[in-house]
Amino acid sequence: MNTIVYSEKEIKCVCWDFDYTILTVHTGGIVQDFIGEDGMREKMSYLASQVSPSFIKQFVYFFSKGVKQCVVTFGDSSFNTEFDDKNKRRVSGDKLVKMVFEAYVQKEGLNLPENVKKALIEMVVFGFLPDWRKNNSSTDEEKEKWRLNNNKNIHLEMSMKTFNVNNSEIILIDDDLRNINCAKASGFNTIHVSTAGYTSFCELV
Numbered sequence: 001m002n003t004i005v006y007s008e009k010e011i012k013c014v015c016w017d018f019d020y021t022i023l024t025v026h027t028g029g030i031v032q033d034f035i036g037e038d039g040m041r042e043k044m045s046y047l048a049s050q051v052s053p054s055f056i057k058q059f060v061y062f063f064s065k066g067v068k069q070c071v072v073t074f075g076d077s078s079f080n081t082e083f084d085d086k087n088k089r090r091v092s093g094d095k096l097v098k099m100v101f102e103a104y105v106q107k108e109g110l111n112l113p114e115n116v117k118k119a120l121i122e123m124v125v126f127g128f129l130p131d132w133r134k135n136n137s138s139t140d141e142e143k144e145k146w147r148l149n150n151n152k153n154i155h156l157e158m159s160m161k162t163f164n165v166n167n168s169e170i171i172l173i174d175d176d177l178r179n180i181n182c183a184k185a186s187g188f189n190t191i192h193v194s195t196a197g198y199t200s201f202c203e204l205v
């Protein structure tokens with residue numbers, strides 16, 4: 001296990017990517033269910049079993065240090081609900097993250113302290129998909145903007161505003177090198193997850 005050290009005084013907020021960082025798998029951004037409530041429950045139960053144990057250990061540690069934590073993801077519930085209809089359920093963004101954590105504390109994380117369970121379920125989720133990615137009929141100009149701006153700096157700026165912290169006080173933990181490099185270039189601290197799911201430990205001293 002890789003241990004990373006930061007100064008306790010300098011870090012106030014940690015932004016977690018969801019797919020391939022908190023989870024060892026990728027949800028594709030949307031969970032769809034065509035067979036009703038049971039199917040959805042089974043799917044959430046499976047995703048809960050894929051929450052990285054190192055993430056939980058790290059979450060508990062940061063929580064004990066009073067560090068703010070949030071999830072930053074391109075999964076966007078406000079976008080995908082447009083496709084809802086009576087026979088299908090689609091869950092994305094903040095809704096998906098919360099359902100996975102709820103399933104986790106009910107099955108996998110039974111031994112966690114109650115305040116940790118509560119913090120996990122109530123973790124702030126910035127689920128945001130930029131407009132130009134939502135539009136299938138994007139122009140070439142928009143596609144170029146998509147390519148250049150396909151990073152999480154918008155999500156990180158949301159975290160700065162919400163938690164009233166500076167970029168140098170935030171760590172982004174993400175498996176996508178594009179997100180990492182753009183965040184680094186904008187003065188954020190970063191931890192790149194090079195395996196499917198977080199396996200490191202970050203210590204604040």
Ligand SMILES: [Mg+2]
Pocket residue numbers: 017018019020021174175176
């Ligand atoms: Mg990811």
